[in-house]
Amino acid sequence: MKNIYLSDSIVDLKRHILEAGERILAFGACGPENAQFHQARYKLYSIASSDVSVSDASVIAADADVLALARDVFPISCDAGVLEECRIAENLLGESNLTFGKIYRAYHGQIYQGLMEDELTWLEREGQLRSCTESTYPSAATQCCRIGYIGGGALPLPAMLLAQRLGYQVVVLDPHTRSAAFATELIAKVGLDHLVRVICVDGSKYDFSDCDLVFVSNWIADKQPLLRHLRKFTNIQYFIFRSAPRNSLGFIINDMIDPNRVCEHGFRFRYQTEKRPGLSLISLIFSLLSQSEATESTETIRRADDEPAKMATSRKRLVVDSITDLIGNTPILKLNPAKTSLTNIDLYAKLEHLNPFGSIKDRTAWAMLRPHLGTLQSSNKQLLELSSGNAARALQAVASIYGSALETITNRIRIQEMRRMLVVQGAKVSPMAGDVDPTDAMAALLYVDARAYEQRDRYLYTDQYRNPNNDCTHYATTAQEILEDLGPVDYFFAPVGTAGSSIGIGRRLREANEKLKVSGIVSTKDSAIPGIRHMDEMFYVGPFEEQKYDQLVGITASEALDGMLALIRDYGVMAGPSSGATYLAALRYLRAIDAKQTERKSAVIIVCDRVELYLSWIEQMRPALFEDYETPEAEHATVATSATLGA
Structure with missing residues (x-):
């Protein structure tokens, strides 16, 4: 996240922090009508999200005035957050056709999604997350996790995301009567009340004996009573706390949890997610000490300063119980450089058409x-x-x-x-x-x-145009597979329909390489390419955000067909028209810059679906392709190859 405060000296940065904090303390009233209070609060959030150097953050964190101010501001900010969420929830409930996707995009959905994906990635590698639908047997639903979410607020988006992502039962605990009422109504209105339930109670007084995981919001000013209470429930496998990260400025507006202080209550530190650029929160994951661990020397128990163990991953599966187990984990094909004519750039195709139902x-x-x-x-x-x-x-x-x-x-x-x-x-x-x-x-x-x-x-x-699982599943799975197989890439090309795959994959790949160039492939306005929208349509649909792309490339239907035929005949990739458009656009762009590269680069295209469903479209576009080769018309049925594409 770019931030206007990054160019300031440490002295100026401290001044900005103290000025904003003192305004918050001076104004006191945190209702929505107090514009100056909220301006100061948002200023602190902006500074807290800045990606400053570790050394600068350490200097600010050691300043006694800043630390004292942060301690005073945090509980006030918590109260302000409660009121702000109530106001936003009330406005959302006034909409006639409210969907979960609208809530997600109205209230920091990508921030909470990123935190959740980092948490779930570790939990899944630990083998502690099991989908309610992993088994085809009816008893599977009774075996999946139940989650407690403490401090959900009037907009319990993190809890709703967990339910949407995993299908687990989530109970949201919030002691504020008004917040709990708004949250209950929102959840029911978007049809998630079969998965998410809200109880108006303080988390330190709830019986967690039926929960496997517990998430704790950062907006809880005093966590000590909660820690003492949670320690009683040996059935809970993991406790996930949202915290300001060390070596950052997140502490000026969020609670920075000391993992070693948590461990003093009988917990074992297990994992810390990495700080994402532009975010002021991370997650700390704990489990309870077993009886044997509790008697061991503290030297043998992992502390917060230890390096978390890296988990090996394996995606190979040979026998499955359900066809849905075959969704994802698609292979990547390196396209022959003799055919792409690329000398310094390796071009790869992610073969999403090999999914069981035939598409991404x-x-x-x-x-x-x-x-x-x-x-x-x-x-x-x-x-x-x-x-x-x-x-x-x-x-x-x-x-x-x-x-x-x-x-x-x-x-x-x-x-x-x-x-x-x-x-x-x-x-x-x-x-x-x-x-x-x-x-x-x-x-x-x-x-x-x-x-x-x-x-x-x-x-x-299902509301695919606004359902956050559209783009977020590609962030969490498709892009992650690319990174595991190839590492960071330099160029990414994808067709744009609902924009879910291009936005989700591009967002994750850019986190791995901030210099990534993302190209969205659309049709020219006078062409109809199945699976792709044209330029003018893109500004009104789905998760599409023009600024997430470095360029939008218009391709004609004839060019898309040329690219598709080249993929089929040059590589044996049975790709549909949108993939042909993407391949042609990639070759045209990469060939123009290939000779200028001074180091090896990599590029990825997405093969979205299969050719078989488009034979009538191909025949309509190029009837000569289907003529008998003995007839004179066949002489005109020339087919472009990779070598001639884009010429």
């Missing part, structure tokens, strides 16, 4: 549905979505396994094979109302929103 949307559908499968079966609800292609196919495939079906509302299915495949799978394809312009993405989305809300007892609305 398998990941999205599974991420959106997995938390709700139990309810889907017990309530006899159908799925509702706005989709004209691969998302609908994947949703229907998963729904069929669990005894449900999809109704997709769209007027955009231009490919007959796609429509027929949906019918074969058992999906219902319903047209948009006659007064809705199908080319107006927002109008179509609002139409489906209204339908979902009016018939919420009938439908489970």
